[in-house]
Amino acid sequence: MESHKLRIIGGEWRSRRLPIAEVSGLRPTPDRIRETLFNWLQFEVQGAFCLDLFAGSGALGFEALSRGALHCSFVEKHPKAFAQLKANVTSLKTDKAVLYHTDALQFLQTPPPQAFNLIFLDPPFRQALLAPSVAQVCQPAWLKAGAWIYAEHETDLTIDWQNFPLRLHRQSRAGQVVSVLLHYQTEDE
Template identity: 50%
Template sequence: MKPVAGQQSQLRIIAGTWRSRRFGFSEQPGLRPTPDRVRETLFNWLSGHVEGARCVDPFAGSGALTLEALSRGAAWTLACDTSREVVNTLRGHLQTLGCDRAEVRQQDALTLLATAPAAPFDLAFLDPPFRQDLLAPACAALENNGWLSADALIYTESECRPSELASPANWSLHREKRAGQVWYCLWQRNA
């Protein structure tokens, strides 16, 4: 069954300071929150890398990855989405949690990534809407515009196999898994 725009759905923070907290978000076209079991696997992969990390989430959507990273001790997260409603909802969740370690911008992800950040990020979460050819350009922009620290980890979620992704030459595939029609992968940047 397809989600209806404006219909309320929920996400649950899996672990960390805000473990088991639930937040509502409105369904939007192309919005696919990372499922609990995929997030749990991802953050198991990231064990030891989240605490104190600077994270960027250019396709924030429901904010599930941003909230999970912050709950697990990320020092700072920059989240971005084109939808005003999505951005306002995520800002509201952060306010409810009393979290001042994040910035949420209403902006196109590729526009955001086209400029250099003030400082590089340790973790990047790339979960763009499917079938819009956004993943490869986002990977290239992260690499080419100074968004990543020397040994950054990059998470990707897509409908295609990791071998089909034109990833930057200095990224190596660290972990990969499939859940239904979704491939999710963790890449290691090698400076």
């Protein structure tokens, strides 16, 4: 990856490079992992409503929009990362992105703007943010039937996904990062 640039891999903005804010702990999802994720989701992105919680660079949300998602809500609390997200939305000239400059867990305490088909959860590591985020988004108001949740976490974190109405669909590991794709199970499934 070019230093401090994010490359969109596929879709309308393929090969477009976007600046990334220099923020301590910001880990944009690498190209190879994003490519694998969007191969897993190839039939789920078109027309989807997405939430990129803990957006950071916005890598996952921008990739989804580039591949045909109808809308993406980006939530980021760090002022510098938020400003760069805003600049990148302007640069892409898209009206399909809505930005929220707030803490992710506080955002989850408010009514959702709509139910989502895809939620991307890539919280800062070692801050115990993933499990409470998953618990909150697993409410019917947040997820459409058959929705997908993608999460990244550090390898030394263990989460029992059976505690949630989710089915582990795919899992991979790259270095110190575990990536999981989860399918939301509604009561009638």
